[in-house]
Amino acid sequence: MKNSGVPLPQGIEIGALSRIIRHHFADRIEQVIHPLGLTLGQWTVLRELKRTPGASASELARAAVHTPQAVSRLVRSLQEKGLVERSPARGRVVDNHLTAEGHRVVDETFVQIEARLAPALEKFGKAHTEELRRLSHLLIQALEDPA
Template identity: 40%
Template sequence: MHADLQLLGRAVKQAQYRQHRALDSALTAVGSTLAQWDALRAISRTPGASARELAAATFQTEQAFGALMGRLAAQDLVDRRPGRGRRIEHHLTPAGERVLKAGHQVAAEVLAECFAPLPEPDRATLLELLHRLNGTVESP
């Protein structure tokens, strides 16, 4: 039996879309969107990173990420500082740290609900298969 690859691709996209909608909706309770929280998360993982690096880490174009950073800076959630040469480094402010932490709590609840239909061994298998498919090894 062969899996229909178009159906497989659509099923992956459908699960991602459902998860993103649930996260985006729930994050409004902490004053954030999924894109904003994901950017804060990326900056937290790599303080001082450039917009180019952060755009790649969050699957955005540099232009879209730049606009997002402008909004986050206006909300005093990120601090942009000059780096070497023309590089601009990004750091979280204390307010950004608070929104990030609150977002982690929201995401934990939403993701637990999204993956509730799968028992833990199936979740581990799915994660391993996605890592293999993407050629990556993610750290927790």
């Protein structure tokens, strides 16, 4: 998916653009997390647990865009690594929390990932970055609207 300096066609559809952007973002994230023995799926779960402590597997699945079964496997693997702890909550629902080591790993990887993205975002400029964020939120809202 590397562009290798070839200009992208002007009429490329938004779906293709989003896949290309996702690929480049994922590549930067993987450069940071793979040396720590983490997959992108595991890191995504850690990131979501940082944002929503105590989230259940189904809540994490919605946020991480995975199936609840896949998230349950990811959470168990993170528990085995000592990054997540689980506790009974509401009936059969289990709450998931980052351990102190899990918090450390997420905080450390956020800093490293931001550092890897910074050169590209600096070229993009602060105003364009904020506009991209604003437009992305609008697009997400529009896509989530059932109408």
